[in-house]
Amino acid sequence: MDKYYLTTAIAYTSGTPHIGNSYEIVMADAVARFKRQQGRAVFFQTGTDEHGQKIEEKAAAAGISPKEFVDGVAKTIQDICDSLNISYDKFIRTTDDYHEKQVQKIFKKLYEQGDIYKGAYEGMYCTPCESFWTESQLAEGKCPDCGREVQPAKEEAYFFKMNKYADRLIEHINTHPEFIQPVSRKNEMMNNFLLPGLQDLCVSRTSFKWGIPVDFDNNHVVYVWLDALTNYITGVGYDADGNSSEQYKKLWPADLHLIGKDIVRFHTIYWPIFLMALGEPLPKQVFGHPWLLQGGEKMSKSRGNVIYAEDLIGLFGVDAVRYFVLHEMPYDNDGTITWDLVIERFNSDLANILGNLVNRTISMSNKYFGGIVESTGVIEEVDADLKAVVTGARDKVAEKMEALKMADAVGEVLALFRRCNKYIDETEPWVLAKDEATLPRLKEVMYNLTESICIGANLLSSFMPETSEKILAQLNSEARAFESLAQFGLYENGTRVTEKPEILFARKDTAEIMEKVEAIQAAQRAEYERENGIVEAEEEAVVDIPVKPEISYEDFDKLQFRVGKIIKCEEVPKSKKLLCSQVKIGSEVRQIVSGIKQHYSAEEMVGKKVMVLTNLKPATLAGVLSEGMLLCAEDAEGNLALLTPEKEMPAGAEIC
């Protein structure tokens, strides 16, 4: 049997993922189920990424060991998977012992063959991002990725020779257009990283302990990405010593890595290069899916607008949630999720078109024929189109699935059900029921409907497995082989359908749902406030940042701050963030460049008296000389406010 190995990214266990993260696993599950239905020997792996400094710190804050911490989160994540009815074959955790062992072996192997070498890393380190930055890369002395504080750090470290494999990778990408999907992502990788030339990647850390130790050099732990990415091979039995399992030999290379667009870089540059170094073939395809955004905004707990899978499932049920994320997600642009949209989709597609169709059909069978469904062969012209649509659906769905166009695929199934509703209108069963002479025709109509719904339910099984089963159960039928889904008339003659059809999707009242949503959001904000130690009485927000090491008075005394008056200010050309100010300090005028264009216009800067660090070493920014630094306060959102003296003070006054 033709194998199909697909994976999702493994979830980082630093917190509970929201529905935006859950999209990926639902999509992967739909693909896995569909391939299985098509007869492929599917292996579907997902899991959790459990190492790193961030987790070490979160655990410390919670007063438990890192392992205890990740055990808890991994459990939550696995529960979410299960509640979404995810049919994974393997749930790997990077703290699993076989994984850790292999990562050590892989590291050693790469070191021994010279791809990894020992060097030293010096620079500023951002803990949450686990990234080193050079001074010049910093954003106002902060991490350019997340904007948080960085600490100076120097470590002995191991580096991977990326460039050694760059040409081969470029060649591979160029000759395999399907490798990176969608194409816009491929362009980004080529233009921003590969073509300008890769830098050697630091693949070890000494600044924290919660990682897989480098076994021949105990001060070091393996870089999280090298640790995480290799899950795709260790999970199926890869062995760096050449004793890989039969399963590995059968499954690798993976057919599809399904990941978020934010980590395309790791999967299409670092990962292939690691594999090349190991002498293993590259995965066939990496698909960087877009995000699901809450009404165009990012989800955040403080706004109380995070939508969790759990809440959605509670309100609408698993399959409705699955349907929604699959239906609403476009191919390469970000999708939108709002409560209104979910309710609308639920009512119109699931309750009205699908649920009601099943319900009315079964009701009629019971009403007219005591639930017995029978083909009488009294065919009419209108039947042909129904049958054509129904039997043609399978291949249409398959085609869309092949291209990973989830929304279109699920749309094809819905189109089948729409066609059934139309068929009822065309044949008017209630009219046929009035005349004894047309009863055979009525039987045929009911049979056609039942059979159509059966095929539709079969095609639905990848997307909405529970609903698919429920429908088939109500029709007293069973799942069919994929091959026969393009064939009409396999519903067994004389079958009795259920007497009392259960409502599949009860219509939701918008006001009622929104009331519950309000409650959920209020609870979320309350939880956020509790977690962040915000007292209810305190209206004002506060900002907490990592505390820097204590300094001596002498250290402080080295700095000189003075009041400066901005007498002229203009935008720095070719720059998004920079303003260039002429600042009067005493009788001197200095030129200072600041990254505050997004917060202050050049005009409003003029005339302000501001706090200036005057003895900072001059530097050139975007080609413009800057002799000092304007001091600003920054809130959690990154908004800046210049510091000005609280009473009128002359330009040049010392701040001490």
Place this chain on the structure above:
RNA sequence: GGCGAGAUGGCUCAACUGGCUAGAGCGUCCGGUUCAUACCCGGGAGGUUGCGAGUUCAAGUCUCGCUCUCGCUACCA
């Protein structure tokens, strides 16, 4: 600033290598129907496909310029 993607009726999105009066769904309006979860079916209105040129027998689709949005990336004293 560099690179890339996108801009289509009120909303969410389609339209393969340029080819018939630019399509769906939702919403809206009108009509039909009653088996069913106030549901279903049909029909109408609604788009100079961001703006301006050009190539072509033919352009949403190709070329150039402009505006705006987004992504990646650089700069961020």
